[in-house]
Amino acid sequence: MSGHRGGDDGTIDERNDGMDHDDNIDEHDETGALPAELTTALHDLVADERPSPDLRDRVAAGLGQRTNQRRWVPVAAAVLVAIVAAGAAFGLGADDTDSVDVATDPAPAATTDDADRDPAQSTTTTDAPTTTEVRVAGDSVEAPTTKATTAPATTAPTRASATTAAPTAQAPAVAPQPAPTTTTTSLVCRNSTNPDCGPFRWDPPPDDQAASLTVTAPAGPIRTDEQVELTLSMSDPDGPVTLDCYTVNLDRPGLSLGACSSTARSECPERYGPWTPPQKNPGQAETTTIVEFYEPGTYVVDVAVDAADGCDNVNPYRSPATARITVEVVASDA
Amino acid sequence: MDPGSEDMVDTVIDVAGWERYLAAYDVHAPRLYRIALLLLRGDRHDAEDAVQEVFLAGFDPWMAGRVDDLGPYLRRALTNRVTSRGRHLTVVDRFVKRQRADGRGALDVDDEATDHVALQRALDHLPTRQRAAVVLRYYEGLSIAETASLLGVTAGTVKSQVSDALHRLRDVLEVHA
Numbered sequence: 001m002s003g004h005r006g007g008d009d010g011t012i013d014e015r016n017d018g019m020d021h022d023d024n025i026d027e028h029d030e031t032g033a034l035p036a037e038l039t040t041a042l043h044d045l046v047a048d049e050r051p052s053p054d055l056r057d058r059v060a061a062g063l064g065q066r067t068n069q070r071r072w073v074p075v076a077a078a079v080l081v082a083i084v085a086a087g088a089a090f091g092l093g094a095d096d097t098d099s100v101d102v103a104t105d106p107a108p109a110a111t112t113d114d115a116d117r118d119p120a121q122s123t124t125t126t127d128a129p130t131t132t133e134v135r136v137a138g139d140s141v142e143a144p145t146t147k148a149t150t151a152p153a154t155t156a157p158t159r160a161s162a163t164t165a166a167p168t169a170q171a172p173a174v175a176p177q178p179a180p181t182t183t184t185t186s187l188v189c190r191n192s193t194n195p196d197c198g199p200f201r202w203d204p205p206p207d208d209q210a211a212s213l214t215v216t217a218p219a220g221p222i223r224t225d226e227q228v229e230l231t232l233s234m235s236d237p238d239g240p241v242t243l244d245c246y247t248v249n250l251d252r253p254g255l256s257l258g259a260c261s262s263t264a265r266s267e268c269p270e271r272y273g274p275w276t277p278p279q280k281n282p283g284q285a286e287t288t289t290i291v292e293f294y295e296p297g298t299y300v301v302d303v304a305v306d307a308a309d310g311c312d313n314v315n316p317y318r319s320p321a322t323a324r325i326t327v328e329v330v331a332s333d334a
Numbered sequence: 335m336d337p338g339s340e341d342m343v344d345t346v347i348d349v350a351g352w353e354r355y356l357a358a359y360d361v362h363a364p365r366l367y368r369i370a371l372l373l374l375r376g377d378r379h380d381a382e383d384a385v386q387e388v389f390l391a392g393f394d395p396w397m398a399g400r401v402d403d404l405g406p407y408l409r410r411a412l413t414n415r416v417t418s419r420g421r422h423l424t425v426v427d428r429f430v431k432r433q434r435a436d437g438r439g440a441l442d443v444d445d446e447a448t449d450h451v452a453l454q455r456a457l458d459h460l461p462t463r464q465r466a467a468v469v470l471r472y473y474e475g476l477s478i479a480e481t482a483s484l485l486g487v488t489a490g491t492v493k494s495q496v497s498d499a500l501h502r503l504r505d506v507l508e509v510h511a
Contacts, residue, residue: 035472038503041453042473046368055367055382059359062390063352199486245459247502306502 189273197273206277206316211236213321215303223332224296229288232323234305238280239317243287245306253294256301271313280317293329301325351397358396359389362405366412372469373416375458388412409474410484417466417485456503464499467492 189197216231230248234241248256293299307320363385370381388411392401401407457465463485470481471492482489 035500038468038500039472039475041450042372042469045450045453046371046473049368049371049378051363051367051382051385055363055386056356056359058386059363059389060352060356062386063355063393 191271191275192273193270195270195272199273200271200313201274202277202316203274204277208239208317208319209237211239211241211305211307211319211321213303213305213323215301215323215325217301217325217327222293222327222329224293224329225332227290227292228327229290230301230303230325231286231288232303232305233284233286234321235282235284236317236319236321237282239283239307239315239319240281241283241285241318243285243305246289247304247306248289248291249302249304250291250293251300251302252297254299255292255294257290269313275313277316283318293327296329296331299327299329301327351393355389355393355396358404362408363389365405366408369409369469369474370412370416372457372473373413373462373466376454384412384415388415413466413470413484414486417462453503460499460502463487464495464502467495468499468503471496 187194187196211234213232213234216233218229222228232243232246234243247258250256289303291301302322302324304322305320307318366388367381367385370384371378374380374384388408392404392408392411395401395407396404457468460468466485467481470476470484471478476484478489478492482492485492487495
C-alpha cells in the first residue's frame with residue numbers, strides 16, 4: 001500500500017522487507033501535491049483556535065498549589081531521613097556512617113534522554129537524579145560507594161527501598177550486592193507493559209495470511225441518482241474481521257458512504273518490548289453500504305477495508321483487504 | 335538547616351519562578367493548544383485538559399533547570415500523553431464522501447467550510463500514531479528524524495505511518511496531485 005521506493009544508504013527498513021530504503025526519500029516524492037496542501041489545510045483548520053482564558057487561571061491555580069507543596073518537602077525529607085538513619089543505626093552496629101540520598105524534587109527527572117519516553121510522566125531516570133545528601137547529625141559520611149549503588153538504574157518510586165537497602169550494603173566491603181535485591185533488576189520483558197522494555201514488537205514475527213474481500217452489486221439495471229446497496233463480504237483465514245472501518249471510492253461523480261465505527265474500538269493496551277502473537281483464529285463478516293451514481297456509464301468501485309482498530313499492537317493477524325467491481329449505470333429515465 | 339528560613343527562600347523563589355512560568359505559558363500555550371486540538375480530534379475540552387496537564391507537570395523540571403527549551407519539551411510531553419495513554423475513539427461516524435462534479439478533485443473556495451469538516455473527520459479517523467505523525471510532520475514541520483524521536487519510533491516507521499495516513503486522507507479529501 002505504501003509503495004516505498006528502493007534506495008541504498010545502508011539503512012534497513014523496519015518493515016523487514018529485505019530492502020534498504022533511503023532515509024532521504026521524502027514522502028512528498030510519492031504522494032504528490034497532497035502534503036503541501038495538507039500543511040496549509042492543517043494550519044487553516046486551527047488558525048483561529050485559542051485556549052480559553054480559564055485555562056490560564058487553572059494553570060496558575062495549579063502552580064500555586066505546587067508552591068504550597070514544595071514548602072513541605074524539606075520537612076518531610078528530614079523526617080524520612082531521620083527514620084531511615086535510625087533503622088540504619090540498629091542494623092549497622094558499630095558502623096554508623098550514613099549517607100542517604102533523598103530526592104527533593106517531587107517531579108520525575110526529565111533529562112533529554114528521559115524525554116524520549118515521557119518527560120512529564122517518566123518514573124525512570126537514565127541519569128543520576130538530582131538528590132540532596134542529608135547527613136545524620138554526628139555521623140560521618142561514606143558517600144561515594146553508597147551513592148554509586150543507589151542512584152543509577154532505580155525508578156523514582158523505589159528510591160526509598162533503594163535507600164533502605166544502602167545500609168545493608170555497608171556491611172560487606174563491596175557495595176553492589178544489594179542491587180540485585182531491588183525491584184528494578186527483575187525486569188522481565190516478555191508480554192510486558194513496562195516502558196523500560198523498549199518499543200513494542202511481535203516476537204516471533206507473525207506470518208499473517210491475507211484476507212479476502214468481495215463486493216457485490218444488486219442484480220438488475222443500476223440507474224443514476226438512485227441509492228444502490230453494495231454488499232461487502234470479507235474473510236480472513238487467521239484473523240478477526242469486523243468490517244467497521246472501510247472506504248468506498250468511485251472513479252466518477254457520485255456519492256459513497258465510508259464508515260469507521262467505534263463499536264469495535266477500545267482503549268489500546270500499553271505494550272512494550274517483545275510480545276507473543278495471539279492464536280490464529282479465522283474470521284468472517286458481511287455488511288452493506290449505499291452508493292449513488294450521478295452519471296450513466298461504466299463506474300469502477302474500489303472498496304478498502306482497514307485492518308487497524310486504532311490499536312496496532314493487539315492482533316497482527318487482522319488484515320486489510322481491497323476489492324474492485326465495475327458497475328454499468330444507466331440514466332434514470334432509461 | 336533552618337526550616338523556617340528555607341521555607342521563606344523556597345517561597346520567594348517559587349513565586350518568582352511561578353510568574354516566569356506563567357509568562358512562558360503565554361508564549362507557548364496557544365500553539366500547544368492547537369497541536370492538542372489536532373491530536374485530540376478537535377475536542378476543545380480534551381485539548382485544554384492536556385495542555386493544563388503538561389504545563390503543570392513541566393513546572394518542577396523547568397524550575398530545576400532541567401529543561402533547556404520549554405516549547406519542544408512541552409510538545410514532547412503532549413505527544414507522549416496522547417499516544418501513550420490509549421486511543422479511545424468515541425465517535426460513531428459514517429462519513430459521506432461526495433465526488434466532485436468535475437471529477438478533478440480541486441478544492442473549491444465555496445466548499446472551504448465543508449472541506450475543513452472533511453479534513454477534521456479524516457484526521458479523526460486516523461489511528462492515533464498516524465495522526466500524531468501527520469500533525470508533527472505537516473503542522474509542526476518536524477523532520478522525519480525529529481518526528482521519530484518524539485514518537486519513540488524509527489524513521490522508517492514514521493515514513494510508513496505518514497504514507498499510510500496520506501493515502502487515507504487522500505481517499506477522503508479527494509485531493510489529486
